[in-house]
Amino acid sequence: MSLPGQLNIPNRLLLGPGPSDAHPRVLAAMANPLLGHLDPAYLEIMNETAAMLREAFQTKNPLTFPISATGMAGMETCLVNLLEAGDKVIICQAGFFSLRMVEVATRCGAEVTTITKPWGQVFELSEIREALQRIRPKALGIVQAETSTGSWQPIEELGKLCHEFDCLLVVDAVTALGCIPVKVDEWEIDAIYSCSQKGLSCPPGLAPVSFSPRAEATISKRKTKVQSWYLDMTLLKQYWGAERAYHHTAPISMTYALREGLKIVLEEGLENRWARHLKNHTALKAGLIALGLHYTAQDGHQLPQLNAVRIPDGVDDMATRKKLLMEFGIEVGGGLGDFKGKVWRIGLMGYNSKSSSVFTVLAALEQCLRSAGAKVTPGSGVAAAELAYQR
């Protein structure tokens, strides 16, 4: 066969729903030579990574480490470990990723009940209480930061509510961690999963998870084995714990990356990081509104790190995103599921949450909108963002 040429990566600014650009220090960390997965030096790196991950998740849960696969495997890990065939589970469904929770829980043989809201809206505690009372499930799953709609679901009081009904709370924090507050212990979350390629500014490839002692006890009382050997927390914790029992060959370079990514997060400080995401979001939002765009998520519940806006009537989705990518080197996301062809998703995550991203994407988007025939006052997006930063 004729072999492909040298790897030649075009210049991009990744402002979609993720992957977001990796921090340069993270890329440099990955270029280090490998270590064995049982080398004392690597075991120390694992310990450091798990400790920083606990800090990022704001938890003391011993069972906290990255799964050796991407974010969706984090979802599967939480559900396959907690659920057994016939178990009742409620999924709060208001977007693409909650639909996936339904799919994965169903494949565990669970009896799934969904409560639904229109895409872009969030659930009230009272609605969830009613469902818990009615179903009395073993677990309830909810997405904190719904990547398909840009909605920010409040979950501060949800763990307490679930525990009233002896129900475990499972949270999708794939787009939340490293961008907005995620307080596992204070909010009484029982199982949570995230990813490496968004708020943590690493490449995709790892899925941080954390399980509360309550969840761990549930796992230890299982009647059947976890259907996935690869994602079995009982086996994995013997590798991450003192036993250091070989399970699989850990993804060494990705662990280097995550260690560096978490270190950068904690050097900045969580509060500072959340404030930075909010500040840049406020500017971007002012700019997007000035360009005539409307958010899909309910007012007051819009994610700083994922700005989902409706595509204006008459503007072609694919052509506009192609122009953004090919002429400006900027990637933004298209819509998923119900929102396909109707929504753009603009991410300002981790390293990419900065004013240069905001101004660059607003300037580029203005050009693309105008060439698609939309009526936009020249410079209005950038001007509105500038004003917002000055406030």
Place this chain on the structure above:
Amino acid sequence: MSLPGQLNIPNRLLLGPGPSDAHPRVLAAMANPLLGHLDPAYLEIMNETAAMLREAFQTKNPLTFPISATGMAGMETCLVNLLEAGDKVIICQAGFFSLRMVEVATRCGAEVTTITKPWGQVFELSEIREALQRIRPKALGIVQAETSTGSWQPIEELGKLCHEFDCLLVVDAVTALGCIPVKVDEWEIDAIYSCSQKGLSCPPGLAPVSFSPRAEATISKRKTKVQSWYLDMTLLKQYWGAERAYHHTAPISMTYALREGLKIVLEEGLENRWARHLKNHTALKAGLIALGLHYTAQDGHQLPQLNAVRIPDGVDDMATRKKLLMEFGIEVGGGLGDFKGKVWRIGLMGYNSKSSSVFTVLAALEQCLRSAGAKVTPGSGVAAAELAYQR
């Protein structure tokens, strides 16, 4: 919390069962900035990677690509996609990794029959024929290169035999691919999995798999959904195929790595690569025997890339390996399962299969053996290797 310091990777030569050292070009490839998982430039990289992977596997199977997790997830992928509850499967069991196949197949709800040989020995076709006749299974699983024993199981005729009985052949090629011949089409293999961190000289993190049209047809006739959503080939092939349907966020940097690793394999040429592994093995083996060490694998069936030898009586396993690691920076593997504390496993895989590895490990091992009280003629290992290279 107090944050850990700068990442500081000690100098190592990884001559264990894997990870083996990544090729420097692979590490450099990973330092490239990210692309989106649906970026046309990334889709092209996926196509190139899949095409080279087909060449490495010597197959035309359309369903050939890396799973976004480590090698053990490749095993799980093959088994969860092919097996349904109640299906009969035979596992040829003669080492640690075939035991894992039993465990994973059992978690699929399959009815598992094992045929066994003492660790280090290989199966005869007649023994397998007898089992196929007796059980009439849906699939038969076998390990081509058993990493725990260093045994090289011949499988050239096995696909044909299985197909006589309408049985699918599943092969573990985790330690085989890129080191010894793996000819998926010629040998009529139906499902095969490997890893990135051994013969392909990439970091751990991906599991190349390939499914024959016969296996694909079996999957399409399933009565139940694949229990793992993350490893469901029917969904994954819609991302790797023309549909480009979003499934999970691909591990971008690891794909860069695998593309580069495969390119290096094919630049060298498969035949040349296999010959190189054999040549360096012959020299290492001469040296190890001169040092008084004995192979665990049956004569005539020893893997070039993984040399498993019995630890001499009176020599302490942990102390010797620690000295090798700490004083010489060389990692070799300890024993697994039945061989724990009794066996060392010395890998010469991919980039590390070279004369410098052979001489370095023989010289270092001699020092360690002597300081452990073993009687070794000074320089005997290195001298024997030199002689073998001159032949």
